[in-house]
Amino acid sequence: MEQSIFYSKTENIATIYLNRPDKKNAVTLDMWKEIPKILAELEYDREVTVVIIRGINDNAFSAGADITEFTVERGNENRAMNYDNHLTLAGDALEYFPKPLIAMVEGTCIGGGCEIALACDLRFSSETGVFGITPAKIGLVYGVPQTKRLVQVVGASRAKDILFSSRFIQANEAYNIALIDRVYKSDEIVDETYKYARLLSGRSQTSIKGSKKIIQSILNESDKDQEEIDRIILNSYLSPDIKEGVAAFTENRSPNFSL
Numbered sequence: 001m002e003q004s005i006f007y008s009k010t011e012n013i014a015t016i017y018l019n020r021p022d023k024k025n026a027v028t029l030d031m032w033k034e035i036p037k038i039l040a041e042l043e044y045d046r047e048v049t050v051v052i053i054r055g056i057n058d059n060a061f062s063a064g065a066d067i068t069e070f071t072v073e074r075g076n077e078n079r080a081m082n083y084d085n086h087l088t089l090a091g092d093a094l095e096y097f098p099k100p101l102i103a104m105v106e107g108t109c110i111g112g113g114c115e116i117a118l119a120c121d122l123r124f125s126s127e128t129g130v131f132g133i134t135p136a137k138i139g140l141v142y143g144v145p146q147t148k149r150l151v152q153v154v155g156a157s158r159a160k161d162i163l164f165s166s167r168f169i170q171a172n173e174a175y176n177i178a179l180i181d182r183v184y185k186s187d188e189i190v191d192e193t194y195k196y197a198r199l200l201s202g203r204s205q206t207s208i209k210g211s212k213k214i215i216q217s218i219l220n221e222s223d224k225d226q227e228e229i230d231r232i233i234l235n236s237y238l239s240p241d242i243k244e245g246v247a248a249f250t251e252n253r254s255p256n257f258s259l
Helices: 031-041 066-075 078-096 112-118 144-154 156-165 172-176 189-201 205-219 226-235 242-251
Strands: 004-012 013-018 050-055 060-062 101-105 109-112 122-126 130-132 182-184
Touching: 004 031, 013 189, 031 078, 031 109, 050 189, 060 112, 066 078, 066 122, 078 112, 078 144, 101 112, 101 189, 109 112, 112 130, 112 144, 122 172, 122 189, 130 172, 144 156, 172 182, 172 205, 182 189, 205 226, 205 242
Parallel strands: 013 050, 050 101, 060 109, 101 122, 109 130, 122 182
Antiparallel strands: 004 013
16 A cells, blocks of 8 residues: 655655645645654654655645545544644644755645645745635634744735635745745746755755754744754854865865765
């Protein structure tokens, strides 16, 4: 039996595949549970510097949570709380993953699919990308962590438009409202996404991870990480990366940073 979610590695780039093509990669409860496990493996894999998450083919990123499970998995208060807990854990695992995480979107990116994409650092889409968050179509109230990510990305008014209307948004509009970061032609999206991932892989991972931590702390408007952030900044001055970066600059060559 094929896995509904799995990952592969090429050089320093890992790719997580959503793999239910017959259901447009609709996300099951088991898939929500699997996301934190996969990310934990990739976090401690020193060879992996960048992670891309995508659909198994170009028809869909994900059509959202598998609604056929709702009558069982959200059939009563306890089950609904359990389901939402795993959904939140998956979103948090994505958002707080310390390495760059890119959602590569082709085709449908609706509901839970959009939740996954919004929890990533960057969202690249082909021209075929179609986005939407549709709780108002089925009578659900969108969760706080998920709503927060949407507001942080597009702002309060546009978040209200997206949630109130549950309308579908084409790739160009999604780019114009900052829901996504890049739009590529369908025959370019794969090459361009992996080209960018390779670019990040060649940069200082010390710098990237530190920047991600600082940005996350700013978004959370929290001072509780200040001591850790101060230590990250100070340690960067003592790291092998800064020595290599300065040497490469003075020698007019590309740096060879450690992983």
